[in-house]
Structures are given as structure tokens and as C-alpha cells.
């Protein structure tokens with residue numbers, strides 16, 4: 190157990206380097222005035238290091254078919270109550286063009302994990318087509334693309350990177366979910382074809398970087414059995430792997446998952462812990478992109494507004510066709526399943542402007558950390 194730091198909070202927040210004790214203390218803040226001081230500092234550091242824009246990633250959930258069985262996940266393979274779908278190439282390209290015309294700048298392509306050759310080749314074709322159809326005057330390299338398609342081999346990552354045709358707007362999100370090996374093993378303990386091993390996840394993240402991606406990772410916050418020290422080590426792990434972006438959110442149970450009986454934290458303290466985690470990560474890694482997860486909105490109306498106020502600078506509105514959104518429930522009551530794609534930009538503009546930020550339209554919005562390390 191780490192002894193938490195006792196220095197004045199104002200002194201701690203003015204630092205640019207943080208000890209493990211400092212991080213644990215910031216994560217555990219509960220006093221409203223102290224939480225507000227942390228939030229304000231994180232917001233100011235975000236402004237100073239990444240600017241005033243909040244960037245858009247139009248999220249397209251292209252398929253909920255998955256070969257894995259992560260115990261926390263509502264669309265895991267063994268949940269037979271989910272209606273499975275894969276969008277057509279045409280409808281995905283239509284979503285991408287919608288995003289382009291609305292000024293999104295980037296899209297995120299998410300699906301369950303598949304590693305069969307047919308799937309790999311289909312994704313490659315899709316990426317080639319999206320690139321070809323979205324190069325334009327505003328975006329000379331086409332839409333930025335973030336892939337979230339699970340653990341693959343280096344060769345597959347490389348193939349998709351080349352197919353995307355856009356080395357400056359290419360990202361991959363692969364969350365580690367927890368850097369605590371015991372917790373990771375508990376989350377992924379269901380035996381199966383694509384068994385999950387933490388070291389494999391780290392290798393995949395190294396492979397992504399080698400293949401030229403801006404690399405994103407993240408964890409779940411408030412997992413059963415997780416401690417503040419675990420979350421502190423998660424932040425240290427983000428730093429050690431040199432993550433360019435972070436996507437993380439509160440752990441919310443799902444009826445279709447295998448660990449629902451373990452319960453979840455109460456909503457209010459869970460929200461505060463998630464916000465403290467965002468702000469503390471921002472202080473420790475000032476120039477990365479941090480996404481305001483949809484799970485924040487599921488936990489509390491305007492959750493993403495709070496996320497932006499606490500240090501997030503990316504939002505990922507769901508632009509998946511309405512008909513399939515309800516089938517992509519990684520956790521219960523996921524927010525955004527009712528909002529039509531046509532209303533997204535107005536909704537998002539309102540959300541962003543409530544925070545004093547501006548919506549970064551027609552911009553790739555790449556991570557400054559990535560730009561600095563590749564300059």
C-alpha cells in the first residue's frame with residue numbers, strides 16, 4: 190500500500206512531475222472544493238498543451254460479432270441473447286461520407302474481435318474505399334481513421350495501415366482494461382479460442398506503434414476489486430508505453446456479461462473517481478488526446494460535458510445507423526442509442542460549447558504527443 194502525499198493540494202497541483210503517492214492522493218479526492226481544484230487545473234493544462242478545440246471521431250460500430258469472451262462485455266461470444274449484425278460496405282461508406290460532410294474530420298471503426306482472413310481482407314478493402322472517397326479540399330489526406338478491432342498480428346496491423354492510405358490520420362485504440370495482472374486475468378478468465386493474456390496485449394500495442402499508428406489505450410475505472418493503487422499503476426503504464434491517446438470510462442455492468450453478479454460502484458462516487466482519473470491522467474501526460482467516453486454519459490446526463498471540463502479533448506458521437514445501435518451494448522443502457530446521426534453535430538456543438546471549448550470541425554485532431562514524437 191502506498192502512503193498518500195500530505196503536501197498542500199495547491200502545491201501538488203502546480204507540479205509537473207508526480208510521485209506515486211501524489212497520483213494516489215489526486216485519484217482519491219472526494220472533498221468538493223479539492224475535486225474542483227483538480228478539475229480546474231486539468232482543464233487549464235489541457236488548454237495550454239492541446240489548445241481549445243475538442244475533436245470529433247464519428248463512431249461506426251461495424252459489427253457486433255466477436256470471437257472473444259471478455260467477462261465484462263455484453264456482446265461477448267457466449268451471450269446468445271444478442272442479435273448479431275455486420276453492416277454492409279455501402280452503409281459504412283455512407284456513414285463515413287456523412288461524417289465528412291458534417292465536418293467530423295475523423296471516424297472510428299469499431300467491431301468485435303475477429304481474425305479470420307475474410308474479415309481482415311474486408312477491413313482492408315473498406316479502408317481503401319473510405320480513403321479514396323473522402324480525400325477532398327478540406328481533408329487532403331482523407332478522413333482520419335481510428336480502428337478498434339482488437340488484438341491482431343503485426344502483419345495485419347501493417348496491412349490495415351497501408352490500406353488506410355493516411356499515415357498522418359491513422360490511430361488504433363486497444364485498451365488494456367487493467368494493468369493489474371490479477372484483475373486482467375479475472376476479466377478475461379473464460380477459456381476460448383482467443384484467450385486474453387496481458388503480455389499479448391502489451392505486445393499488440395508495441396506492434397501497433399511499429400506499424401505506424403497513433404496508439405491509444407485505456408482502462409475501466411471502478412472495477413470490482415480495483416484499488417487507487419491499481420489506477421495509479423494504470424497511469425504509469427500509459428506513460429511507460431508512451432500512449433498517444435487514452436479512452437477510458439467507468440465500469441458499468443451489462444446483463445449479457447459474465448460478471449454482473451459482482452455488482453458495480455454507486456453512481457456518484459464512480460463518476461467522481463472516473464473524473465479524477467481523467468484529470469490526473471491529464472496532469473501526468475499533458476499533451477495526449479483523451480476521449481470523453483460514452484459511459485460517462487450513461488452514468489450521468491451531461492457526463493461528457495463533465496469529461497471535457499475535467500481534461501478530455503475528444504468526443505466520439507455514434508454515427509452508426511440507428512437500426513443496429515441497440516445491438517452494440519457493451520454495457521447496459523448505453524447512451525446515444527436514441528440520437529439520430531443527423532442531429533449529432535448540433536448536439537455535439539452544444540455539448541462542447543457548454544464547456545467553453547470549440548468544436549474542431551474538418552480537422553484530423555491528431556495527438557500532440559504523437560506529433561512531437563514523430564516530428
Ligand code: SF4
Nearest residue numbers: 255257259262265301
Ligand atoms: S470487449 Fe471486445 S473483444 Fe472482448 S468480448 Fe467485447 S467486443 Fe469482444
